[in-house]
Amino acid sequence: MAWMPGDREVEAGRSTPIGIGSLEDNAIRAASVGGPGILPNIGRFSYLNTTPVKPMEILTPRLRLRTWKKRDLPHLAAINADPRVMEHFPAPLSRKESDDLVERFITHQKQHGYCYFAAERRGDRRLLGFIGLANQDYPAYFTPCTDIGWRLHPDVWGQGLAAEGGKACLEHAFGELGLPAVHAVAVHRNMPSIRVMHALGMQYEAAFIHPKIGDHHHLQPCLVYVSRPAVEAEEPAEFPEA
Numbered sequence: 001m002a003w004m005p006g007d008r009e010v011e012a013g014r015s016t017p018i019g020i021g022s023l024e025d026n027a028i029r030a031a032s033v034g035g036p037g038i039l040p041n042i043g044r045f046s047y048l049n050t051t052p053v054k055p056m057e058i059l060t061p062r063l064r065l066r067t068w069k070k071r072d073l074p075h076l077a078a079i080n081a082d083p084r085v086m087e088h089f090p091a092p093l094s095r096k097e098s099d100d101l102v103e104r105f106i107t108h109q110k111q112h113g114y115c116y117f118a119a120e121r122r123g124d125r126r127l128l129g130f131i132g133l134a135n136q137d138y139p140a141y142f143t144p145c146t147d148i149g150w151r152l153h154p155d156v157w158g159q160g161l162a163a164e165g166g167k168a169c170l171e172h173a174f175g176e177l178g179l180p181a182v183h184a185v186a187v188h189r190n191m192p193s194i195r196v197m198h199a200l201g202m203q204y205e206a207a208f209i210h211p212k213i214g215d216h217h218h219l220q221p222c223l224v225y226v227s228r229p230a231v232e233a234e235e236p237a238e239f240p241e242a
């Protein structure tokens with residue numbers, strides 16, 4: 001799952017965590033693939049052909065996570081318009097909304113060096129969707145933060161691709177980027193997305209009312225997961241002989 005402007009969210013007040021312990025228990029028991037995100041709302045799609053973006057590429061055994069290209073637009077639009085993909089969002093996206101979304105991805109990469117990357121299958125170079133990292137500042141107790149998100153074509157669900165790409169993104173976040181934590185958010189009923197979070201080793205943190213969902217009460221509450229870099233155990237101190 002991945003939340004972001006363009007997914008027809010409705011603004012609300014700052015959100016605080018709520019005590020719904022059974023949600024996490026149910027999520028773990030029922031967990032069965034989609035991850036999180038809301039990017040700042042930045043402008044209109046205009047610079048794919050005019051403003052260069054520093055190329056970025058993360059390779060996994062089956063995926064190439066890379067900078068967005070103009071040829072990706074119709075393919076992502078088809079994914080964003082699929083009701084199966086957008087089941088846990090207020091509504092599917094129009095072509096313009098999808099194109100605007102890619103513009104925000106590109107702007108984010110230009111500003112921060114990373115984004116929700118285009119996820120391309122290495123074998124045939126087919127665009128499968130996106131997997132990546134994004135800075136979030138919507139009103140919530142855990143923001144501002146960096147989150148991890150994914151959205152893939154239904155044809156490739158259940159193949160472990162979201163977890164494969166997500167693992168590479170977490171390694172990039174805690175390695176090259178040196179981030180202290182990465183969050184993930186999913187609607188409490190989005191079991192496929194929650195399963196990916198568990199596959200990534202992320203820890204459940206809280207349930208909260210997402211301010212971007214507005215009156216879509218069937219999508220509330222959302223669950224927050226977090227991942228932090230592993231801390232190596234320190235060598236025991238050596239004491240001088242008496």
